[in-house]
Amino acid sequence: MGALNNLIDGFAAALTPTNLFWVAVGVVVGTLVGILPGLGPPATLAILLPLTTSLEPATGLILMAGIYHGAKFAGSTTAILLNIPTEPSSVVLCIDGHELAKKGRAGPAMGMSAISGFIASTVGVVALTFAAPLVAQLAVDFGPPEYAALMAFALLLVIMMASESPLKGFISMGLGLLLSTVGIDLFTGQQRLTFGSVTMSDGIEFITLSVGLFAVAEVLINVEKASGRPLFTMPSKFRELLPTRADLRQSRGAIGLGSVLGFLVGALPGGGSTVASFLSYTLVKRTSRTPERFGKGAMEGVAGPEAANNSESGGAMIPLLSLGLPGTASTAVMLAALLLYGLQPGPLLFTEHPEIGWPVIASLYIGNVALLILNLPMIPIWVKLLKVPYWVLYPAILVLAVVGVFSIRSSMFDVVLLAFFGLVGFAFRKLGVPAAPMLMAFVLGPMAENAVRQSLVLSKNSPLIFVQRPIAAIILGVAALAAITLAITGKRRRAAVRHPVASL
């Protein structure tokens, strides 16, 4: 059990008083900086990179782990409290998390986010220690055709998500796919839908779209109906600020599903926490016995994606550890730190420098524990944010949104786009069109397009490649089954609504 011994050594090296001090500093700083939209974990890490590299390697990396988890938690905090998704992986939290906040359950939602994240990273670290060789093979075997199949499945799930009205979901998804094609095409170097503008050549920033559709639209909707009454129900007792036993029991399955899914998706090079959290949300909803509660404040809608979001970092360490391939943006920044310490990341890093590699894994876990310990008691303070009167809160949200969007690439054009997407989001709410499919399609679209085109390069334009490779064929088979099931149950459910007596 070499891996286990190494991990124990890693923990021993990471758990010094100095390191614990720095991980606590990291969690607090990460949380504070991460509140700004646009400053997700990778950007926060990058800003603080000079600080971390002036410390000992193990200490610097553990500080980064603290910052990473702090920034992640800040992302879920602003999503739940203010409907501002500050990073792509916290978008799904807006759907149910913010609804919970409106019902006066912001505290339990935040607590659930921290607890499910903690459980999932435990799963992630354990799986990393014991299942790494198996999953590493998957990371290599998963090529463009397999990705294309996975994306087809994911887009199908996006339509399924909007089960109340598949047509509206489809429209929203189509718009998201369209927006995702804006910019320079990597394959041909050609510009698409940029209207000759250099500003558009990098495409539309995810944060601009998501903050516009969610946060700005939310402000507009509420300003329209604001009549001075409080928007949020405030809990009066401290115990109401934490998830109840019933919440935890209800979310058990979602946490389990999210943990496994996040770990596997994280291990795929280029997978990342956004895909992990999206897939987890839709799967948790589809497998729920009461999918109609989702979107109206279901606790599992917070627990599932947050679990996936956190076990993903364990999975992402696998291609890094066994193959020397960074999987996600955040691991790429950690790689940059390794380079600055004069360490060459690669397949041999963990065998030649176990004194660095294993403490990194241990510190990711310690970062998560520190987050739980430091931030659970802070939840009541965060929740008080909702007591701020709306005439202070809304301008503050708009300022945060504008500053955050502007900070990404210092572009005034992005601020105009933000306002535009705010209006689009407002119109969507009025027309009952769900915004989430649009955002998910925006993220998944380029991945799907790239994977399909890469596959066709490999097969000389023969579409048979998608069924000739076993993993791709299996995923497509599952997707087809899901589509058929959906068609049948959907029809039955609609029939049941129309003829309630007959269905008895």
Added chain:
Amino acid sequence: MRTYFRLGAGLAAAVLVLGGCGIAQRHSANGVPSRTEAVVHTGPGGGSDVFARQVVKMLQGDKLIDANWPVRNETAGSGIGAMSYLKSRRGREDTVAAVTPTWIVTPLTLDGAAVSISDVRPIAGLLVEPQVMAVRADSKYGTAADFIADAHARPDTLVQVGGSITATDSLTGQALQARTQSKWSFLTFADSGQRIAALLRGDAQMMIGSTGDFSEQVRAGAIRVVGAVGDKRLPALPDVPTLAEEGVPSQGLPEEFRGFVGPPDMPAQTVTYYQELLRRLTSQPDWQKYAAEDGDVTRFLDAGQFRDYLGQQQASLKKLVDQLGLASH
């Protein structure tokens, strides 16, 4: 009210962080700026970003500079954003930027680009990352010529994996195909980890990249380097034959270089200051160790030489881009 204060404090802090970059001394008495920022066109962890951070760290370690130079990531438009930023800092002393061939190629391929490499002030060239051709360790190709011969015999069956169609690896591959009347496909991945994975999986048979892209995989025995692109053997890989030795014409292929430039109209004495700073850096032991580890070749060019070099590279890249039909005009 406490939370409101918190929010306000957070906002104020954010504004300070964002605005702080703009507040800097405009002119100094002796052309030596007090606080310099290093602009890069990649995101954190990207090639230029890591390079600039390494240079700053070594400059500090060698006591050549006192203060830390913050790195500024201007990632818009693959170099366009960074060049536009430099242009907006016209005449300033406290801004330098790490430059790569991307800065030349992007304006050539982008319709309506308002900036080009001629707009910035060359300071110094530092190194060249020699390009090599690599295959999976168990590949049947022993040399680069084997691969090219196979691609000639079976056109459009082999696959090269790499980055964007306009990146150095792609342009090099295209030029080699044109010169050897062979034909292979190009598989694009934005992420470098996925490129290596595609090679390991066997989806692609060949990859062109810098020595540093492969060194760890080569040491681990997963990937093999079969040829050095160019006509000189590499100090890091003395046993690897060059394309020229194999009879593959390799004159004037694009080079992956790294250097520094400043904003337009940077005062001459400031240019000299940075140029000498970087010249001294390249003779330090830690620089040489750094370059050797990555398999890079140090090639210091002063401001004048670097200007000429950039001009030559621009001319040859333009020719390639035109041949490939990627040009914007």
